[in-house]
Amino acid sequence: MSSLSLSRLAAALAASGTCLAAVGQSTPPAPAPAASAAPAASATAGTSPSADATRLPMVTVTGNPLRSDELIAPTSVLAGDGLVVGRGATLGDTLSGLPGVSASGFGPNASRPVIRGLDGDRVSVLSNGGSAFDASSLSFDHAVPIDPLVVERLEVLRGPATLAHGGGAVGGVVNAIDNRIPRSPVRGVGGSAELRLGGANGERGGAALVEAGDGRFALHADAYGRETDDLRVPRYTPIEDGTPLAPTDRVRNSASRASGGALGASWTFAGGHLGASVDRYDSRYGVVAEPDVTIRMARERAAVSGEWNRSDGPWRSLRVQASRTRYVHDEIEGSGEVGTRFSNRGDEARIDLEHAQLGPVRGVVGAQWEQSDFAALGEEAFVPGTTTRKASAYAVEELRWSLGTLAAGVRVGRERVASAGDASGETPRFGAPSQRRFSPSSVSLSQRVPLGAGWALEGTLGQHERAPTSFELYADGEHAATGAYERGDPSLGLERARHLELAATWRSGEDRLRAGLYTTRFSRFIALEATGAEVEGTPEYAFRAVRARLSGLEIDGRHALPRLGGWTLALNGKFDLVRGTDRDSGEALPRLPPWRASLGLEAASGPWQLRIGADHAARQDRVPATDVPTPSATLVNLALSRRIAWGAADALWFLRLDNAFDTLATNAVTVRTVRELAPLPGRSLRTGIRLAF
Numbered sequence: 188m189s190s191l192s193l194s195r196l197a198a199a200l201a202a203s204g205t206c207l208a209a210v211g212q213s214t215p216p217a218p219a220p221a222a223s224a225a226p227a228a229s230a231t232a233g234t235s236p237s238a239d240a241t242r243l244p245m246v247t248v249t250g251n252p253l254r255s256d257e258l259i260a261p262t263s264v265l266a267g268d269g270l271v272v273g274r275g276a277t278l279g280d281t282l283s284g285l286p287g288v289s290a291s292g293f294g295p296n297a298s299r300p301v302i303r304g305l306d307g308d309r310v311s312v313l314s315n316g317g318s319a320f321d322a323s324s325l326s327f328d329h330a331v332p333i334d335p336l337v338v339e340r341l342e343v344l345r346g347p348a349t350l351a352h353g354g355g356a357v358g359g360v361v362n363a364i365d366n367r368i369p370r371s372p373v374r375g376v377g378g379s380a381e382l383r384l385g386g387a388n389g390e391r392g393g394a395a396l397v398e399a400g401d402g403r404f405a406l407h408a409d410a411y412g413r414e415t416d417d418l419r420v421p422r423y424t425p426i427e428d429g430t431p432l433a434p435t436d437r438v439r440n441s442a443s444r445a446s447g448g449a450l451g452a453s454w455t456f457a458g459g460h461l462g463a464s465v466d467r468y469d470s471r472y473g474v475v476a477e478p479d480v481t482i483r484m485a486r487e488r489a490a491v492s493g494e495w496n497r498s499d500g501p502w503r504s505l506r507v508q509a510s511r512t513r514y515v516h517d518e519i520e521g522s523g524e525v526g527t528r529f530s531n532r533g534d535e536a537r538i539d540l541e542h543a544q545l546g547p548v549r550g551v552v553g554a555q556w557e558q559s560d561f562a563a564l565g566e567e568a569f570v571p572g573t574t575t576r577k578a579s580a581y582a583v584e585e586l587r588w589s590l591g592t593l594a595a596g597v598r599v600g601r602e603r604v605a606s607a608g609d610a611s612g613e614t615p616r617f618g619a620p621s622q623r624r625f626s627p628s629s630v631s632l633s634q635r636v637p638l639g640a641g642w643a644l645e646g647t648l649g650q651h652e653r654a655p656t657s658f659e660l661y662a663d664g665e666h667a668a669t670g671a672y673e674r675g676d677p678s679l680g681l682e683r684a685r686h687l688e689l690a691a692t693w694r695s696g697e698d699r700l701r702a703g704l705y706t707t708r709f710s711r712f713i714a715l716e717a718t719g720a721e722v723e724g725t726p727e728y729a730f731r732a733v734r735a736r737l738s739g740l741e742i743d744g745r746h747a748l749p750r751l752g753g754w755t756l757a758l759n760g761k762f763d764l765v766r767g768t769d770r771d772s773g774e775a776l777p778r779l780p781p782w783r784a785s786l787g788l789e790a791a792s793g794p795w796q797l798r799i800g801a802d803h804a805a806r807q808d809r810v811p812a813t814d815v816p817t818p819s820a821t822l823v824n825l826a827l828s829r830r831i832a833w834g835a836a837d838a839l840w841f842l843r844l845d846n847a848f849d850t851l852a853t854n855a856v857t858v859r860t861v862r863e864l865a866p867l868p869g870r871s872l873r874t875g876i877r878l879a880f
Contacts, residue, residue, distance in 0.1 A: 260346020320533030355653025373400030479521030569664025
């Protein structure tokens, strides 16, 4: 889709008087429960969504191939009012604060979800169940090209269901869902518009969405835009390369601008749909570690999707999906010249077949193929051009029996990673062209045992294999984002992990509780470790396979309080902890969040909803020798929202006060080079309104 066509689309939507929205429906949505009314902030990753936007009752998780409303492994869903009020500027910021979820954070503009201390390719980021095909897992300063403004639902999946999307996602799967390909009939014209102002970065943003149809054919169009200034923070002294700089209350070079849009169409019928969409995402943002460098990013994606359901026969549902993505970003020097260009061309196709129930067993089998062609050219190109091909088959089955519900998943695949070697005319560094082949396989098993009186026990056991990425195999160069000279190892084998999780859950009316323990042991964990040597004055780091262990605890609960006057009250809280150890060296694994605890009071009366919460992140002093401890911090946040009936339309207005006491806080998950330059946002007031018609 061309830039010109999208600019015309944006202009047309703006001319119609609508100012953007991401979560569009043809009819106004019903008010969300008070549980998802407001956001909370996290002292480990900035602004986060509602603390109670997880484990919603009777919710169908679309990323689960069985589309079940009863999930064994812990699954978080953020949608409705909780998503509208809790949107951050990035996917990581929006999800940070959910149980076990933090964010990498390279300043306010590049933030990727981190699940239970695992990041990179150990966490799959999907768009409508398909691969995102970007460069965000390569470097912390590379943003995920998915803007929360145009997402109507976010899911964080764990357990057997993740094997439908990749066997190496030991941490989990993040699925961002929109309605750019309408999957259900649309009658008449509807849409939504959203406007957002304020925040610590002075955000001016909004989105608009329109859908129209006659009950069979449906059209979708959306456009969005966002602009921010340099991030305002509590006054602090930034440190660059060990040298203190002048005190300031702004994070240098952290302003940003993003825009995009999409067109989609589908034919809907009684048994399913068939449709296609095209979209484009453009972004330009500063790199806080380098005061005169900006990143200019663009992604174009075309997708097709189809589904056919039937009530009899050996199979009940057939789903097909394919996409083509073209991604490019330029790192622009202060002179205006492009210093480095990264590009990624990705193609993907998948098919899912849900078979008829076989006694107490129901399930899905599927196959997936994808290819990505990655290239890096310029001064900071520390990886060669590579081509990665993957072909996989999977099955996810569910058994209802006397002891409850048993779910099992298995995935087998073949992968080929090929390096193009040294480009013609460049200084020899990557050697001759070469390739590696891998055959990863993964299996996961979960059991849920009801105990009565609302109690249940849950257990998950899994073994995962992940093929090393192209940069883990072939990197050889200075990486500005980490301040290190990184060397890959072409001889690396499969990363292997075994996972065990046990949890107790309880639910009674609006009250609920989940407490779980987990441990993941890696026999070969691919880690980036210091070698002790230097290359032209830059510390050398190498990718190595080590033994590692991550263990943790997660508690999440909600309790309804007695009514006070006309207000319904509820108390919610959560606690999470993860500890990671390199079992070869005995050191802590790098960039892990400290233990975190949150407590929030929610109140609702008629159209009004209020939330007051406090989020505490402890001091993180379990760090490797190359890092320094991160101080503890407690952030207090407030959110107020009101639903407004506006003729045939429905509006949601909100006001958010984040970090009310302007507390200085840093993100332990951020690399040290950026953590000392970019603390978390200071006190900020943000308001917005979303109109659905």
